[in-house]
Amino acid sequence: MNRADRRITRQRTALVRLLDEIEGFRSARHLHELLGERGEDVGLTTVYRTLQTLVTAGQADMLRLDHGEAVYRRRSSRRHHHLVCRSCGHAVEVAGPAVAAWVRRIAGEHGFSDIAYTVEIFGVCGRCAR
Amino acid sequence: MNRADRRITRQRTALVRLLDEIEGFRSARHLHELLGERGEDVGLTTVYRTLQTLVTAGQADMLRLDHGEAVYRRRSSRRHHHLVCRSCGHAVEVAGPAVAAWVRRIAGEHGFSDIAYTVEIFGVCGRCAR
DNA sequence: CTTTGTGCAAAGGCTTTGCATGCTT
DNA sequence: AAGCATGCAAAGCCTTTGCACAAAG
Numbered sequence: 001m002n003r004a005d006r007r008i009t010r011q012r013t014a015l016v017r018l019l020d021e022i023e024g025f026r027s028a029r030h031l032h033e034l035l036g037e038r039g040e041d042v043g044l045t046t047v048y049r050t051l052q053t054l055v056t057a058g059q060a061d062m063l064r065l066d067h068g069e070a071v072y073r074r075r076s077s078r079r080h081h082h083l084v085c086r087s088c089g090h091a092v093e094v095a096g097p098a099v100a101a102w103v104r105r106i107a108g109e110h111g112f113s114d115i116a117y118t119v120e121i122f123g124v125c126g127r128c129a130r
Numbered sequence: 131m132n133r134a135d136r137r138i139t140r141q142r143t144a145l146v147r148l149l150d151e152i153e154g155f156r157s158a159r160h161l162h163e164l165l166g167e168r169g170e171d172v173g174l175t176t177v178y179r180t181l182q183t184l185v186t187a188g189q190a191d192m193l194r195l196d197h198g199e200a201v202y203r204r205r206s207s208r209r210h211h212h213l214v215c216r217s218c219g220h221a222v223e224v225a226g227p228a229v230a231a232w233v234r235r236i237a238g239e240h241g242f243s244d245i246a247y248t249v250e251i252f253g254v255c256g257r258c259a260r
Numbered sequence: 261c262t263t264t265g266t267g268c269a270a271a272g273g274c275t276t277t278g279c280a281t282g283c284t285t
Numbered sequence: 286a287a288g289c290a291t292g293c294a295a296a297g298c299c300t301t302t303g304c305a306c307a308a309a310g
Binding site: 139175 | 273274275276277283284285
Binding site for chain 4: 007009027
């Protein structure tokens with residue numbers, strides 16, 4: 001949680017690499033398990049701390065599902081919107097230039113910021129709806 | 131969590147009345163405190179259970195703030211979108227028929243449902259941004 | 261060598277559940 | 286009278302923190 005004085009460790013490298021290979025949002029727990037399956041034993045605490053660092057540094061996005069669990073994913077460089085399932089965290093990227101502009105205008109009018117890169121639209125995906 | 135076999139109790143009446151008088155999203159804890167200030171002593175457990183019932187029944191909206199706490203508010207009858215601060219839960223209702231249509235289309239294309247009445251756009255409000 | 265990172269165990273915060281009692285219907 | 290509702294205490298979950306040891310720079 002300090003400046004840009006972060007050290008490169010086996011654990012961090014493994015987690016970042018894993019995130020780079022994954023598409024959607026995953027919980028710390030899940031990421032921890034995946035690391036274990038790869039033979040990369042990383043403490044759950046470290047997973048949490050590293051994810052927190054990444055989020056703070058703007059290198060990862062975090063969001064909360066309805067039951068309170070947090071899910072993370074590497075922040076992609078391109079700007080886009082997410083259609084996120086509030087139940088399982090499944091996310092779909094959607095384009096919508098016109099909407100982006102509209103959202104920006106509305107947010108600005110209400111003094112809201114920090115929505116330029118990630119606008120989340122929540123719903124329930126087909127699988128969870130059953 | 132059962133059918134429409136809910137009974138009218140002092141506690142439920144007090145909570146629903148309180149929610150009706152409140153604008154934005156509040157945490158269970160906060161609602162519990164507000165009830166106490168009114169002399170309406172309701173167990174925190176009951177507040178949680180009642181809120182859950184209301185959400186399930188579609189009579190209230192719930193969302194999670196970044197730190198994991200859930201906040202609730204009475205669902206208004208009109209259809210609208212929310213611009214919600216992911217830090218404090220402050221919400222602003224915004225209109226946007228064109229966007230509503232767009233969101234509906236996008237969601238449908240991806241098999242997402244249950245977004246017709248509440249589309250949440252997250253950002254950080256002016257007060258929290260400081 | 262100094263400083264940051266790691267990991268275990270324990271603590272924290274919010275939410276849910278078990279169970280006996282109370283109240284609505 | 287019968288069956289939810291309530292509330293207290295305890296358990297559950299996810300997440301964070303304390304502390305000693307290990308590793309990076």
